[in-house]
Amino acid sequence: FFCRKDFEMSCQKWAEKKNETEALFNIYDGRIWKEFKDDNTEPLFTKKYADTHIGLMLNMDWFQPFINSQYSVSVIYAIIYNLPYAERFKPENIFTLAVISGPNEPKLHELTITYF
Numbered sequence: 666f667f668c669r670k671d672f673e674m675s676c677q678k679w680a681e682k683k684n685e686t687e688a689l690f691n692i693y694d695g696r697i698w699k700e701f702k703d704d705n706t707e708p709l710f711t712k713k714y715a716d717t718h719i720g721l722m723l724n725m726d727w728f729q730p731f732i733n734s735q736y737s738v739s740v741i742y743a744i745i746y747n748l749p750y751a752e753r754f755k756p757e758n759i760f761t762l763a764v765i766s767g768p769n770e771p772k773l774h775e776l777t778i779t780y781f
Contacts, residue, residue, distance in 0.1 A: 666745075666758070669757075673716040674716075675747075675748050675749060675752055676715060676716045676719070676745065676747040676748060677712075677715040677716045677747075678748075678749050679691075679693045679715065679747055679748075679749070680711070680712035680715040681712075691750060692720070692746050693710075698710055698720070698746075703718075710747075715747065716747075718747075719745055719746075719747055720745070720746035720747055721743045721744070721745060721746065721760075722743060722744050722746055723741070723742075723743050723762075724741070724742050724743070724744065725739060725740070725741045725742075726739065726740055726742075727739045727770050728740075735768070735769070736767045736768045737767040737768065737769055737770045738764065738765065738766055738767055739764070739765040739770070740761060740763070740764050740765075741761075741762045741763040741764075741765070742759050742760055742761050742762055743759070743760040743762060744758065744759055744760075745758060
């Protein structure tokens, strides 16, 4: 990711954004993003470290890859919150962490025990 042209610059853009209202438009506007601390009790997400302190969102999504079939597949993936919203879900910016084949979605207790 970091070898790609302009990737680091894209990861820094959030630090330049100003929100003059109390409205939450993006994760950067929230209290947790602003106050999350590292091991030294320093804020983790700051302008100084905007390109190296990366915030990830972990997702799991089920889909049916075949028409007229009950077969289900899941993908576990992560996106980079530091990227601008319009960039986050582009295929080249997604970490595919696991693919779980069907034929059916596991029950919650199976998923918890088996995969996490």
